[in-house]
Amino acid sequence: MSAITLSSAQAHLDAWLAASIAVAAAQSYEISTPTGTRKLTSADAAEIRNMIVFWETRVNRLSGVGRKRLRYFVPSSD
Template identity: 55%
Template sequence: MITVEQAQAALAAWYAASLAVAKSQSYEIEGRKLTRADAAEIRQQITFWEGKLAAARNGGRRMRIGYGVAE
């Protein structure tokens, strides 16, 4: 199970990558060099780690979000 601290660290790394790439720079994470072309993957990883962080804070349970339509 991923801890809150692990998820926060990974999320911080991906946020840093996003900021660097947004400034037209490259960024290296886990031995892999990312560039602007990798922006979609960076966003996907941020979404993934945000979910992992939320789950870790919620005791490992997944949160369900329901959407309804107002009449």
């Protein structure tokens, strides 16, 4: 079982989305991390995008989104 809960993953995703919006508007943003506070600037845009994708994937996985797959087969002519 994963140590990261859905609510924790959602909180991380929300924080990175807020960072993205703030950096786009003000060109810098401070985010709290487990090891302290970190200042992000527009130069960190690629990392912000990567973290959004990471946490969005984690949220989707924990909430079961994307697990339904369409499977089909072609009957053989044997």
